[in-house]
Amino acid sequence: MLLRKGDPDRICVHHSAVSPGADNIFDLKKRLAQYEITHSKKSWAEETKTGGEYGYSYLAYHIAVAKDGHEMITQNDKYILYHAGDNARGKDSFNLHGIAVLLDGNYETEIPTPYQKEALARIIARFERQYKVNVIVRGHKQTSLTATACPGVNIGTHENGFLKEAIARANEIIKNGETDEPLNAPSAPIDDETEELRKKVEELSRNMGMLEGQNAELAKRLSEKEAIITQIQMDSQKWQKEAKSANDNLGKVLEEKGELEKTIASLERKISKLTEELAEMEKEKNANWQLYKKALEGQIDKQTSIQLIEILFNRFYTKIKSLLKKEQSGGEK
Numbered sequence: 474m475l476l477r478k479g480d481p482d483r484i485c486v487h488h489s490a491v492s493p494g495a496d497n498i499f500d501l502k503k504r505l506a507q508y509e510i511t512h513s514k515k516s517w518a519e520e521t522k523t524g525g526e527y528g529y530s531y532l533a534y535h536i537a538v539a540k541d542g543h544e545m546i547t548q549n550d551k552y553i554l555y556h557a558g559d560n561a562r563g564k565d566s567f568n569l570h571g572i573a574v575l576l577d578g579n580y581e582t583e584i585p586t587p588y589q590k591e592a593l594a595r596i597i598a599r600f601e602r603q604y605k606v607n608v609i610v611r612g613h614k615q616t617s618l619t620a621t622a623c624p625g626v627n628i629g630t631h632e633n634g635f636l637k638e639a640i641a642r643a644n645e646i647i648k649n650g651e652t653d654e655p656l657n658a659p660s661a662p663i664d665d666e667t668e669e670l671r672k673k674v675e676e677l678s679r680n681m682g683m684l685e686g687q688n689a690e691l692a693k694r695l696s697e698k699e700a701i702i703t704q705i706q707m708d709s710q711k712w713q714k715e716a717k718s719a720n721d722n723l724g725k726v727l728e729e730k731g732e733l734e735k736t737i738a739s740l741e742r743k744i745s746k747l748t749e750e751l752a753e754m755e756k757e758k759n760a761n762w763q764l765y766k767k768a769l770e771g772q773i774d775k776q777t778s779i780q781l782i783e784i785l786f787n788r789f790y791t792k793i794k795s796l797l798k799k800e801q802s803g804g805e806k
């Protein structure tokens with residue numbers, strides 16, 4: 474709760490940017506219940522929470538005006554509200570020393586009504602009479618340190634358009650001693666049925682806020698589930714890649730196996746060729762043995778026979794040796 478030091482001396486005019494604007498006091502109350510919820514979720518909400526004398530604890534406007542010119546006081550002037558975006562400007566601050574007037578509607582696109590102009594003029598005139606000051610009136614975008622369209626191009630500034638005309642009308646009211654009573658005054662007491670409806674609207678607005686909260690919670694949970702699904706999909710892709718790589722390796726191993734089988738077949742062919750050659754040599758050895766036997770039968774002396782055996786054996790040995798050498802070097806010439 475932020476209490477103002479001294480009297481306010483300026484007014485900042487806002488629009489709600491909600492189109493179309495509330496046509497009458499009943500619509501305006503519905504809208505204000507929604508803005509109350511919106512403002513209650515702002516970062517500055519708890520710090521600026523007011524005593525709520527007029528039913529709104531967080532709403533950052535002091536007065537709200539419907540399109541038919543009916544106005545509602547929503548916060549006591551004694552509270553500082555964050556509405557003008559100018560916290561740093563000391564004695565010229567519209568937050569610290571100004572009150573916030575809301576013209577409900579979006580005046581970037583809508584045209585404000587003559588009733589709203591008269592209502593705003595009366596608010597300005599009343600303010601001057603009450604606080605005995607020459608009030609400074611500006612549109613929100615004229616006071617804000619950050620860019621904003623508020624209160625809309627069709628409200629203008631204190632130097633042009635609707636706002637300039639409302640200020641001129643306020644000066645006329647003061648000068649002519651005209652009434653500054655609210656357009657809806659004398660305010661008729663709200664009948665029971667309307668009060669009942671007001672309560673229902675407030676309750677519905679509260680429920681809506683709760684549902685919005687639950688919705689946000691569900692959306693959060695949904696996004697968590699989505700993150701898990703994404704992770705699973707990524708894992709699955711990784712596993713597929715690994716499976717493909719394993720499959721490629723299997724192909725390579727199978728290829729190598731094929732190569733080995735070919736080599737084995739080639740070795741087997743060489744072995745069988747060697748076996749054939751050995752058989753040839755066996756035949757030759759037998760032939761030589763026959764020759765040796767014939768030599769014995771031909772009465773060759775023993776000494777000569779031994780020499781013949783040695784010769785034959787050496788021939789046989791040399792042949793085997795040369796065959797083995799040929800096989801070891803692996804080449805056929």
Ligand SMILES: [Zn+2]
Pocket residue numbers: 486487488556613623624
């Ligand atoms: Zn504004």
